[in-house]
Amino acid sequence: MTSHEKSTRKGWALSGPALLWTSLFFLAPMGFVVAVSFWRRVGGTLDRTLTLDNYRTIFEDDVFTTALRSSLEVVLITVVASLLVAYPFAYILAYRVPARWQRPLLILAVLPFWTSYVVRSYSWLLVLAKNGVINQAMMTSGLISSPITLANTRLATVIGFVHFFTMLVSLTIYASLTQIPESYRKAARDLGASPVATFLRVTLPLSMPGVVVGAFLTFVLAIGDFITPQILGGGNELLLPQAIMLQVQRRGDFPLAAALSVLLLVVVGAVYAVFARRLSLERR
Amino acid sequence: MRRIGTLLRTTYVLVVFGFIFLPVVVLIVFSFQDGAVSVPPLRGLSLRWYGELFADGRMMAALRNSVLVAVVSAIICTVLGFIAAYGLARYRPRGAAALRALLIAPLGVSYLVIGLGLSLGFSELGIGRSLMLVIIGHVVINLPLAFAILLSQMNEDQEQIERAARDLGAGEFHVITKVTVPMLLPGILAAFLLSFTLSWDEFVIALLLTRFDVTLPVEIWSALRTGLNPKTNAAGTIVFVLSVSLLFVTYWISRRRIGGQRR
Amino acid sequence: MTRGARLTVDDVSKHYGASVALDSVSLSIDPGSYVVILGPSGSGKTTLLSLLGGFTQPTSGRILVDDGDVTHLPPARRPTTTVFQDYALFPHMTVGQNIGFGLTMHKIRGDERSEKIERMLGVVGLPGIEDRAVTSLSGGQQQRVALARALVIEPRVLLLDEPLGALDLKLRRQMQDELGEIQRRVGTTFVHVTHDQEEAMSLADVVVVLRDGRIEDQGSPESLYLQPATRFSATFMGDSNLIDGRVVRTTDETVEVETSLGNLTVPGRASEGAEVTLAIRPEHLRADRGGDIVLGEGRITGRHFIGMHQRCRIQMGDRELILNAPTKPLLPEGATVVVTAHPDDFVVLI
Incomplete structure (x- = not known):
């Protein structure tokens, strides 16, 4: 046995427990979800003959195609809005704030990240509710005469998402911006570029890795999130994770829930495939 | 011109901070509400809801369950993550890239789908829902992070140090317990604390895998159904404060680590 | 262009x-x-x-x-x-x-x-x-x-x-x-x-x-x-031997400086009584009697062969001079030599 073979063996042996855990409790259940998605619920039991019925249901029933479309819309709006809010914020932090203030400010900016999903969404409900902070503030100041509906709308879901992902995307963009040597911007100005041209031709392209990573993370995490749309969006609009949960909790239709989960995995996988090249370039 | 620019930038930063902190501030402020509703107007400050929270048997049980689940799952994550990272970093086995990809894969999958898979799988095997299953699920989602953190902390300098220890006659067991682990302690603690925080905050998997004994986020979720009330704010505030304290410990440790490595 | x-x-x-x-x-x-x-x-x-x-x-x-x-x-x-x-x-x-x-x-x-x-x-x-x-x-x-x-x-x-x-x-x-x-x-x-x-x-x-x-x-x-x-x-630009001293006499074009190596008369201007430093490059010192100014006898305490010249440390009383000599003849360590120089090669630093 060569020494490389020996170390290959040892390496795999040491990774064994983690690998076993991931296989047993991640790969196997995922495989099982895929399998169940091809079964059918008959009454209270599972019919294990393979069928495409669930997928047919998904693509024929308006409820599910709408849920998919809504999910994509909400998530894309979230990605764009988060980038628009976070980019200037990260830019100011990276280039206009004295170095010793940057880290403390950044840490402060991501603090609310560490409220749990449930608590964070619940807090937004307190802000957006009919008798919540915003409505009462606007009524007291005379801006509106009767409360407006903010909670239980798509807007509320997007606000909740943008809140969370602004923090995340600020981090990735800030990291990218601080990696650009100052001399690049100096050189651009020196060669005659205006501040706007310097930004568009040098800073922005060089910060794209942070933008891409942030956008990708936002997409993946937002499209799989159940809590924010459930608490803030309410029942008015069904997103994909809510549709899955509905099958699990109310209908008990696990095969359909499994098929919807597979759909979710496929969407994420497709987006990953699109981003993969840029994500791996980033790593280099 | 310059003044206006500075003014605009400062305003923008303040607005973003306002946006980021609005819900947290509202949450915390109204946890001290001296009244029955957690929305304005603030009727006075009182600790009454914290009192009620601590007197609430279900909430307290949920809190204990959450801590239990978080501690156990974080220990498992750290141990498994450490030995896997060690094997990968030190032995560079053939297929290391595939191994790494496999161990990190759960990061790309929604918690909801992971929870659903485990719930379907265990019920197929006739295993009932319990905190044990939540622990299993939380290890699945946090192992990739613990593994990645520990892997990133292992480098070739340490390998030389371990070689020196072996050269001085230490056996493999002593190398790991007396050299490797102490050397990597900050990374190990960071992995543990991050796993702990994320586990103790996690909701969907806990919801899908528990029935009677639930964790704190699940209990808060059910409390939500009865409407907004300051007791939920108090619970949320406690979750937040504990998470942030842990975060600071993690940050402090990792900063010490990075500082130590650079010089 | x-x-x-x-x-x-x-x-x-x-x-x-x-x-x-x-x-x-x-x-x-x-x-x-x-x-x-x-x-x-x-x-x-x-x-x-x-x-x-x-x-x-x-x-x-x-x-x-x-x-x-x-x-x-x-x-x-x-x-x-x-x-x-x-x-x-x-x-x-x-x-x-x-x-x-x-x-x-x-x-x-x-x-x-x-x-x-x-x-x-x-x-x-x-x-x-x-x-x-x-x-x-x-x-x-x-x-x-x-x-x-x-x-x-x-x-x-x-x-x-x-x-x-x-x-x-x-x-x-x-x-x-x-x-x-x-x-x-x-x-x-x-x-x-x-x-x-x-x-x-x-x-x-x-x-x-x-x-x-x-x-x-x-x-x-x-x-x-x-x-x-x-x-x-x-x-900063290359090596120099720096010799401190005091001006004891001046003419229109020369100064006589009292140093630990004796009185040296070199071209330059300075006021009588001023503390000055004389600088001379190592390659301008000679280990023979070829120069017009005799700095005295010294012992070679160290010698490095650089290639284009040999670099010697020479002990002169309580001070040391660096001297770069041509590679021939080789100067043996420990030997006693007479060190001389041309007055024009000194620079008077005030």
């Missing part, structure tokens, strides 16, 4: 809070000359370059290019460009796009732009690499592309910030020669900052020695080496 401009620095100071980076620096640089600003780190040389490039504003004083006051112009509107120490080539652009960047910013497009890029790549000796990624270039090639990018927009003054610092020794000497050639070809005024005195000597028409934010000395490499103005420049 455009002709280089005259560059005038008029009583410029730069303060950072309480610390003074530059203290009343005045400098006049002839059009089309190659000026090297030489100084140890912390001497203010990078601050000076940054002020010339417009990246920093002086606390007081003026900077003129020909007769135009550029003190308060931003970098983009100055007739200067800078070659940065790390080159600052844009990694997301090709070689051609990098060089063309400044042209585009100056609204030069189409054929004119590509011709200029092509010509400039020829000037720096890298023809035909427009489409290469800058990340695929070697250090020396990146250096040339950075030079081309700065020169292509035809600045009147080119500023170079330790341009050879990132290269290994051999490449540095080679690029050093090429830089000089390129400067002569394009005729632009070059202002080059370095801490490497060999680089300074071999490139410069004029060397400006900076120390603690002040100009210590300036002049051609020859005059700086042979007639240093201060102790600092006498020792």
